[in-house]
Amino acid sequence: MGRYLIRRVLQFIPVFFGATFIVFMMVFLLPGDPIRALAGERPMAPAVQAQLRDEYDLDDPALIRYGKWLGVLPDDDPNPRVLTEEQRAAGVEPPTGTFNGLLQGNFGENFRGDPVSDILGRTIPRTATLAVYAFTFEAILGVIAGVFAGLRKDSFVDNLVRVSTIMVISIPIFVIGFGVQILIIAFIQSDAPGWLRSLTDGWLNISWRDPDAPIFSLASIKAFFIPAIVLGSLSLAYIARLTRTSLIENLRADFVRTATAKGLTRSRTVVRHLLRNSLIPVVTFLGIDLGNLMGGAIVTETIFNVTGLGWEVLNGIRGQEGTVVLGIITFLIFIFLVANLVVDILYAYLDPRIRYD
Amino acid sequence: MTDTDSERVKDKTGRARNTRAGGGGGSGDPAAPSLTTEERKRRDRHTIEKAELSDREIGGIGEESSLWSDAWDSLKRKPIFLVSAFLIAVFVAMAVAPGVFASIPPLFVDQTCPEGEGGCWQNPQYAELGRSAESPSSEHWFGHDVQGRDQVTRVVYGARNSLTIGLLVAGSATVIALLLGSMAGYFGRWADALLSRITDIWFVIPLLLAGIAFLNIVPRRGPLQVAAVLTAFGWASMMRIVRSSVISEKNQEYVQAARALGAGPIRIMFRHILPNSLAPVLVFTTITIGVIIGAEATLSFLGVGLQLPAISWGLMVSEAQRRVQTSPHLLLYPGFFVSATVFAFILMGDALRDALDPRLR
């Protein structure tokens, strides 16, 4: 197992660098002149422009820049902003020739000089909160729907689940999001009792309420309730379908027949033998999905004004903030790879037939 | 004991593919769970055959040649297939001849229309600002958009871009996937290792995020540009399906028999392996068309897909999003049409899977 893990981690390394390199190239092909954009209407001396270009390594070849960003090439002309106020006042020169990049834990900074790691630190908890709620919602409801459908194949419930999940899968998230908004608006404008309507306060504009309310607090549940349902709806449909198919497959398996022949009760047969085996692929899907939800939140966050990772990445692209976009996508790729690794371990734990040498 | 061992090896490789295939990037990937089950099915097929009755007369798996004709027989009777085929036919007709649908309902003669005879409402760009965001009426079933254009016409004309991009991306991704996937699956060893790693790299980049980041730097974005970017980041999961499908066919006895009879690799590939591994690819391609149509709409909605004055359902929703409180119809109709189109293709994929998977029949 240990050796297998090491091999998997080693496999991740080229994939991680390859993927970040592609994204890096993509992001820094951004047209337009970010320095001019930074200057805005104010005139900026050519010398200052040149210095800024140099600071941000804008004139280096892409591969060199990637190396510096990664921290495998020395940064010969570092940004003086890495210094604190006191250091600058004391006339300390920014260190040159140091390796100062991703591998050293430095995501770089945006054009206003804010470290990208600060932006990540601010936005990740919000997106993670949203993702955790969505995950809870989709896992519980998806498995329940799938089990009910699978146990009674071709029944009314089964057909309902099959058709409704395809519908949910078909409707793009942004349409679901606005659909839900329209429903809420209709509800707020309806004749429902005031106390009932007051429950929906803030559902449409949550981020202006309390984006950093502690997770699982009432305030955060209220703030993230609707966006989490919207975000989790797609995976919910997948999970229901996956649970259903997996269950139907195992329902006819010999070992389930054996369990019945052993004289076990129906409920024990279903829970200990049928479900235990059928949920293996579902659990692995859930593991990967936890990684996906973070990146998938971009549309939901845009619609519901959640100032999380997705919102920030879209803003970064519009503002040509390459480092921010790159930092966030890198983080998401990393999470995705880690989720895969966790799932591999989980899989071996759940299915003893899988053993690694 | 040897049997058991080979089972286990299959398990392992099958699962290793599953886990990564499960994550389909930001926009989601409807075939991901189905892939998992698809592969599990393949793996468990012999088990389930035994579980059936252990007697051969109930739904034994047929010959590959009869798979397609059997599939067609069962498709013809499936309401799911008929409904999705009908919907797809309607949307394709809209894309090919939008003028026909744009005159539904027959628009009454509007004297103020400069071109006269009321025909101008059938021009998707014809606008009367005075009728901005007008609610649906008996003449204009879907009402008017913010600029005062007829929404029936707009929505109908939106089909062309969606379908073009969907078909283009699914088609080219399938070609790339068939090429790389069959090479990796057939040659194995270092070719497989290399191609699979390259695929992994592309696979971990989330489709939606990559689309946003990359399309943002494309100055003029027409259907071709959007399709190219979506293809670039969308072929990886399909390649994995082709690869696993080819690997499982390659190990079948009939292929070894063909090889024993002296057939060359190209003949084996094109005459034996590819035709037999097409079923899962066809299912996935169909679903991909739907997924890509949804992705295009999402990108256009986010402002990095098609650009005005192009007509796209995603753009229509994007234009209308600030009016969600006052004029929900502006969002509902384009939202409904994009959903219905995606629905038709995913439903078709589902029907195909049911028909092409002998195990579920």
Next chain:
Amino acid sequence: MTTETKSRDTVAGKPIDPDAPLLDVDNLSVEFRTDKGVVNAVNGLSYELEAGETLAILGESGSGKSVNAQAVMGIVDSPPGFITSGSVRLKGVDLFDLKEKERRQVRGSRMSLIFQDALTALNPVYTVGWQISEMLRVRGVSKTDAKEKAIELLEQVGIPSAGDRYDNYPHEFSGGMRQRAMIAMSLALDPDVVIADEPTTALDVTVQAQVMELLAELQKEYKMGMILITHDLGVVADVADRVVVMYAGKEVEQAEIFSLYKKPFHPYTEGLMHSIPRADQKGIRLEPIVGQPPDLAAIPPGCSFNPRCPYAQDVCLEEVPAFREVAPGRFSACHFAEELVNRA
């Protein structure tokens, strides 16, 4: 033997009939309703089993013999499977009259089933020991006692260092050992009837003999009635007392094993015996039975064997032959069984 008090005078709380045979299957019919039509897997099958006896049910694949086993155990998947007629009596108690809860008390403890392929019949995610002791634990035996008993059973079926093997998963056992574990599980509650459904088909030939031998030993030791379902005439000869030959979901011949071997009184049995090599008939050409096993969705009218029968006459196409005693202790369902008897 277990802490559960199992009364030998009742079955699922119902009083037994002391004069009734151990197991009495009468006119059993099972059909599967599929999209492609109704498949008649078992068509009016009847047989009896006495305590301490081994009854072989012989037939090719597609003869309905496995479905028969599932129907007797009450584990036919329904839908698509439906029992359309007949009764199964255990010591005179009709099992089809029992409620599902009572039926469950019979399964495992009064009759148990050994599956053909232990690899698929054992749950892959639990250890072999856990699965055996589960049978005891759900019936109120304590965890430690159940484990002790399970290890004892594993030893009894000849699994070396059973204590260590207890914690192995099914895939860590060899094929033969898995089947032994399956047998141990079927014996855990000392059942009256054990049904072995092709218990050796999935095994290597050398292992087959060992497993059959073990089954025969245990059957004597536990004094249980055993139904051995098989397609292999060779297996039958060694262990069975009586044979029921099935064709297209019906019994076509029934006899004591040696009597049947000496001279079959049904053309199908005759065909079966001519199609396998026998040590005592060296040099005789093997004759396979012509044609295909019947399609259970379209069983031919009259005698279902008529399309493949070398003796078929017009009457065979029209009338269903009665299953009757054609000689003392010999039953056959052939219109011309008497002629076969006389020719002997």
